[in-house]
Amino acid sequence: MRQLALNTHISGRFNIELENLRNSVMAMGGEVEQQLVDTLKAIATNHPGLAEKVILNDLKVNSMESQIDEECLRIIAKRHPTASDLRLIMIISKAITDIERMGDEIERIAKLVTKQKLPADVAIKASMLSIGQQAAAMMRGTFDAFARLDEDAALEVYDQDNSIDSEYKRLLNYTAGEMAHSGEPMEDWLEILWALRSLERIGDRCKNICEYIVSITRGRDVRHMPLENLQQKLDDLSDS
């Protein structure tokens, strides 16, 4: 794997700009990660105040996305980056869209608490929290891998989504069964299903960012490839 040295340009200001850009993505990621942690806590303790804070804080995440996007545009216009620098900036521009969407998914989950629509079924709530913890761990791993542009770590995190997906499917079947003989309004169940779906989508967004990390380090677009092929392809590249 080729190491990306961001701070070796002749232009010291370009070094600083790239470093600031990367740090700002980390700051945005940290913000969204905290949003998910707070949301899970709000679900566990049935704390509408904390969930409300998460919903309001999403505006901050949105603003961060706009600012980082604008900075990417500014750097492209002023610095004319090439090769790995250009890939990094383009990928950051894509990654922040995924991070912002994660923020939106979290906001939707938090609304379950503010609307007092948390599942009454203890098993569903426990599984929801379990998926949430896995998504939070995956998010943490993704941002760590991004901070170091660590391809191996990215591949490891990528794999964790399988566990979230299977847990989600199991929970979906269970919830569908409960819905069938529950007297609660259908719209309440739909809210729960949407929240579960949102948790599952966070895992998918993390996967996207892991693919971006590999795109930066390898200079190859590895999206739309199953994990087995991805690993195999990377192994081939390493051998050659």
Next chain:
Amino acid sequence: MLKLFEREQLNLAKLPAEQTAIEVRDLNLWFGDKHVLHNITMRIPRHRITALIGQSGCGKSTLISCFNRMNDLIDNSLTEGEIIIDGRNINHKKENLSTLRSNVGMVFQRPNPFPMSIYDNVCYGLRLQGIKQRRLLDDAVEQALIKAVLWDEVKDRLFETATTLSGGQQQRLVIARALALKPSILLLDEPTSALDPLTTLTIEELMADLKKHCTIVIVTHNMQQAARVSDYTAFLHQGELVEYSDSDTLFTLPHKKQTEDYITGRYG
């Protein structure tokens, strides 16, 4: 809301005097019958890099040459309007041109070291000013070469002829020669067009350092260079100032269509 990136956007139209290095008021210039600059009015901020861009013949080199009255050397040139530097209109007929040109240094497209040693090149202007004490000259030469990021490369061969230096070193030497006079303004007319891309980046990095010491005005054909190095950019077309703003805005969201067409290569 949290601000992730700091941006300076001075209001150039209302720049206070203490932040203004050069104020141009209704400047018109003719070479014979040819009206070259039309009613230029602008304020150039202190300790910033301002780039002048535009097509060949748009008047950008003529404008920069007005700032130390180099156009006086051209026959049939006529200048009207005011250029205020340090509170004085430099277009006044009693302006001391020698003092002005010490304070407003200029570097040209092709490095033009004098055929003498590196040391003598740097202290040439100081000697013209009558400074003869060796210690003062030594200090000035060292300081100027350090500021021009050339000291480490030439400190062991100061008395070798300057023409043995590479193109990039020669250009930094010429910058050091201007810096030795401690100018408050440095004018750079296409300073890197004769240099290779990596040497160009070295000179650009030098400019970023030098703005701590002086105000820099650069003329460049290379729009990418203007975008990279400058804090503020002025776009000139046929002797008129079309747009003048911070470079971030000018290169991402220009207000005038003419500017947009020029910077995007749609110029007809």
